[in-house]
Amino acid sequence: MTSTPPHQSILDKPSVLDLFAGPGGLDVAGHKLGVPSLGIEWDRSACLTRYAAGLDTLHADVSAVRRESFESLPPEINVLAGGPPCQTYSVAGHGAGRKALEEVKDFIKRLMAGCPDKEIDEELKKLSDPRTALVLEPLRYAIQATRSPNRGHRPYDVIVLEQVPAVVEVWRHYAKALRDTGLPDGTTYEVDFGVLATETYGVPQTRSRAVLIARRKGLGEPTLPEKTHRAYEAREWNRRSSGISARTQATFDEVFAQELPSQPSKDGEPEHWLSMRDVLAERVGTHPGRKRPFLVRSNYGSSGNPGRRGVRTDQQPAATVTGRISRFVVFEHLDDHTDVVCEGPRFSMNEAGMLQSFPPDYPWSGTAQAQQVGNAVPPLFGAHLLSAALGLPAPRPEAMREPWVPATEERRAKLRSHGCGTADDCTARCPRPE
Structure with missing residues (x-):
């Protein structure tokens, strides 16, 4: 056939x-x-x-x-x-x-x-x-x-x-x-x-x-x-970032300074995976855009793989978006002129939906929207x-x-x-x- x-x-x-x-x-x-x-x-x-x-x-x-x-x-x-x-x-x-x-x-x-x-x-x-x-x-x-x-x-x-x-x-x-x-x-x-x-x-x-x-x-x-x-494979990055917490300013400065290696696609090869920054950085619809680099700390794993737990930067894909997305803690630089890091606004439902690839301004309604x-x-x-x-x-x-x-x-x-x-x-x- x-x-x-x-x-x-x-x-x-x-x-x-x-x-x-x-x-x-x-x-x-x-x-x-x-x-x-x-x-x-x-x-x-x-x-x-x-x-x-x-x-x-x-x-x-x-x-x-x-x-x-x-x-x-x-x-x-x-x-x-x-x-x-x-x-x-x-x-x-x-x-x-x-x-x-x-x-x-x-x-x-x-x-x-x-x-x-x-x-x-x-x-x-x-x-x-x-x-x-x-x-x-x-x-x-x-x-x-x-x-x-x-x-x-x-x-x-x-x-x-x-x-x-x-x-x-x-x-x-x-x-x-x-x-x-x-x-x-x-x-x-x-x-x-x-x-x-x-x-x-x-x-x-x-x-x-x-x-x-x-x-x-x-x-x-x-x-x-x-x-x-391409599939997300960043084992070395995970090893560097898995122990991050809010304990020291220097730790966050170090991670913010790190850049994932560029992996340009060759002709005929799949494109590089998309990061949180790729979809959330720019203003679109009513989404104001997240211009500052940020870290996301989650206590929830991704697809049962413990190596994907912990902290990710905006240069990486989000961990699996679940009903706990509203609990993910987001850290970002206070402003562009200092290295001070503080807890920033958590993901809105609009942003959470965008990480799921829903269009911006999708009209989430009712209760339990994160779920x-x-x-x-x-x-x-x-x-x-x-x-x-x-x-x-x-x-x-x-x-x-x-x-x-x-x-x-x-x-x-x-x-x-x-x-x-x-x-x-x-x-x-x-x-x-x-």
């Missing part, structure tokens, strides 16, 4: 259903690529952000939509995407998902064999952490599509999934099931999967993600997106995934740096009326906070 020629879309009119859509990382990616999307999101505040951004949204539980209202989804949707909640699989969590991996693998086999939903649901209730079962939802949606009269029993053409690195083993079994076993109706897919580093796609942050791209057989062999930037930022798919990374999955040209990083224009009040009201049931509030059909 031949692969799809580069830059030739495999679908005439791609349309995405984004499960566990969060504040809109993958939807922003689709917007920049000209691909429409509908996101399903449980969290109320994330939905408020989505409405403010002008993104089509259903404020709903992914599992409930599949069980109760799948037939109401637009039948033209032909791309399934999602990043199920990762807490039980994350190296930072309690590991219930890792312990349940064998059970999850068994559920995948049973789903592909056509086991009734009611029987599966009863068995899933026995899992120690119910969130573990959510990683099965994309597969259950793929199966449900083939049973949907509204869709004419038509399977999704493309599936795009991303999760924390620990879930790569789940994706491995997804791949085997989709490729070798096939959905209960006989549909099979060509699949590629692996763990990718977001800084190798122009995101100014070290963050690793397990991804899977599947195309319905006959649409060409998918491949993971080609890297556009929204940390949980999101980096849009630039998501755009590379969608481009590779659909055969589209790679996204332009510059497009992500253009300030986002929020939706008008009229547009927000219309989106909320569709997503929640009324123009100004949630309704009984929306998920209860607990």
Whole structure:
């Protein structure tokens, strides 16, 4: 089977259903690529952000939509995407998902064999952490599509999934099931999967993600997106800076004075990774710009790699942006005429979003905004995934740096009326906070 020629879309009119859509990382990616999307999101505040951004949204539980209202989804949707909640699989969590991996693998086999939903649901209730079962939802949606009269029993053409690195083993079994076993109706897919580093796609942050791209057989062999930037490898820099704290003025002066070695790209080679300075130094939109050199101290690791913890300068990519981004302490020179270093302003939500590759002035709304930022798919990374999955040209990083224009009040009201049931509030059909 031949692969799809580069830059030739495999679908005439791609349309995405984004499960566990969060504040809109993958939807922003689709917007920049000209691909429409509908996101399903449980969290109320994330939905408020989505409405403010002008993104089509259903404020709903992914599992409930599949069980109760799948037939109401637009039948033209032909791309399934999602990043199920990762807490039980994350190296930072309690590991219930890792312990349940064998059970999850068994559920995948049973789903592909056509086991009734009611029987599966009863068995899933026995899992120690119910969130573990959510990683099965994309597969259950793929199966449900083939049973949907509204869709004419038509399977999704493309599936795009991303999760924390620990879930790569789940994706491995997804791949085997989709490729070798096939959905209960006989549909099979060509699949590629692996763990990718977001800084190798122009995101100014070290963050690793397990991804899977599947195309319905006959649409060409998918491949993971080609890297556009080099991987962040600064072991020597980490050794010099890992012990830095606020203990001495001289320590900070020494680090501020250090410059990372220049590594110009040769023809045909990926570009150098982007630093925090690359995206935060200049004024853009309402972001005033961070002109002074700065250090960021974090007690949180990056992708489970202890060597990436500690202090980074603005010359490096950010550590993994999580819900704790608002706790990162930023130090900078007091002014340009002295060597005095003091604690500077912490990252605003606008800046935190920019480190995730969200456009400047993205309208973060509701509560727990730092958590929204940390949980999101980096849009630039998501755009590379969608481009590779659909055969589209790679996204332009510059497009992500253009300030986002929020939706008008009229547009927000219309989106909320569709997503929640009324123009100004949630309704009984929306998920209860607990």
